[in-house]
Amino acid sequence: MKAKVLRITTILVLCLLIFTGCSNNTATNTEDEKDFTIVTSFYPMYIFTVNVVKDIQNVKVENMTEPQTGCLHDYQLVPADLKTLEQADAFVINGAGMESFMEKVMEQRKDLNIIEASKGIELIKDENGEENAHVWVGISGAIKEVSNIADGLAALDPSNAEAYKKNAEEYIKLLEAQSEKMHKELAAFKNKDIVTFHEAFPYFAKEFGLNIVSVVEREPGTEPSAGELAELIDTIKKTNCKVLFAEPQYSQKAAESIAKQTGAKVYLLDPVVTGEKDASADSYIKAMDENLKVLVEAFQQNQ
Incomplete structure (x- = not known):
């Protein structure tokens, strides 16, 4: 009788060990699954x-x-x-x-x-x-x-x-x-003439009906020559454009210099090209919402 009980106990222990081993292997496979x-x-x-x-x-x-x-x-x-x-x-x-x-x-x-x-x-x-x-x-x-x-x-x-x-x-x-929110709020403004500092905004301007009168720097960091700058200032004066958009990623010195000579005011418009290292998933929408606020402020003062 004791021998029979011992055999049954031994079988149960072996089964438990086998089951545990299988479970461990399954867990390892899941953990090792390649990203x-x-x-x-x-x-x-x-x-x-x-x-x-x-x-x-x-x-x-x-x-x-x-x-x-x-x-x-x-x-x-x-x-x-x-x-x-x-x-x-x-x-x-x-x-x-x-x-x-x-x-x-x-x-x-x-x-x-x-x-x-x-x-x-x-x-x-x-x-x-x-x-x-x-x-x-x-x-x-x-x-x-x-x-x-x-x-x-x-x-x-x-x-x-x-x-x-x-x-x-x-x-x-x-x-x-x-997009719907921005269209609704910007539709009220008739004069949407702007000057930008980089060729980043044609798609944005087309979508929201903005008129880019001129672009100061075709490529970031490539400042216009004296002749190009004089032509730009002349264009701004002729069109009476009072809204000049620089970008937060770059220096605003040139923009401020042009503003002094034309009476335009400098605002910051973000092309959402840079951000925080651990940026949240809603960063693009937040940047666009901030752009909307800036545009509304600029156009309200220049109608």
């Missing part, structure tokens, strides 16, 4: 992508450049950037020529999955026929880019496709509401 890593090229792409991947497990988003980098027209890749891209399952870029370094990226990572957020968007061209890449600054462009990012991630990571698209739809509704 789907998304790298974004710069700040606005990071904000859009963070909204698309919201609350999805095992999906990680990392921004390649520092969030204060600004536009990437002349950005030079550094070794740390290429190291970041080594771990990427997908690389989200604005495209339209914004990331001038893409040829080098493709040389280093021929198999890298690229999601071009501006794909299929009709680009605005300047008087020289050069395409403008600042699509995200207009909210309509931002909406299309968010949709493109979601579609691209869904194709690369089918197991989370539904979640990507659901998150994108929710974020797009917020963007649409912000």
